[in-house]
Amino acid sequence: MENRRTYHGSCHCGAVKFRISSPEISSGVRCNCSICQRKGALMTPYIYSPAELVIEAGTEQLSVYQFGTGVAKHYFCKVCGIYPFHQTLRKAGYYRVNVGCIDGLEPLTMPVEVFDGRSL
Template sequence: MSHRSSEHYIGACHCGAIRFEIETDFPELTMCDCSICKKKNALMVKVHETKFKLLQGQDSLTEYRFHTNTATHCFCKVCGIYTFHRKRVTPDHLGINVFCLEGFQADGIPIRQAVGAAMS
């Protein structure tokens, strides 16, 4: 069950080179225990690719892949901030770093601990 109505949010990396828009009702937030997510310590919301739009910064994005090389983790080449990633298990969805969203407050949204470290 959703805790908010579906809304549009603008997100950006720290330097502003990358800007994007998402639409979500924040049914939950996710933390993952895989090796990269633990190190980047991001809190994410899952959105379908049709609810994501890159507004600027394609040339400032850099990708990192590891293990099965399926998930694509995107970072800003300028400031290094993790902005989003294309998910491994559901490749038509993106995990969005909610700390990049303008005016976002996580209060009252359930946080699910994803078990990524145990994935083969």
């Protein structure tokens, strides 16, 4: 079993707060699908179960955007508009997290993998 740690994060205004149990996050993933390309966020390389991503505050401040098949759910803070996480298309009900919303991480210095979501 890999070493896990708890990361804390939030949207920009702090209305939405969450924590994840994760292996060390030292890189990120960018997707080239239509929504990910436009939002430009660096996502965690790991996919988290609902037990691993816990929303600690602000559930009522989250809005969801769905398109296409409606399987993926992209969550945004209603107050500041920041995207903290989404439920994935490839593993329904599981999450990827916006690295820029995780306390203490610097997404601009991380190695990046590109995922070809456009071709799905």
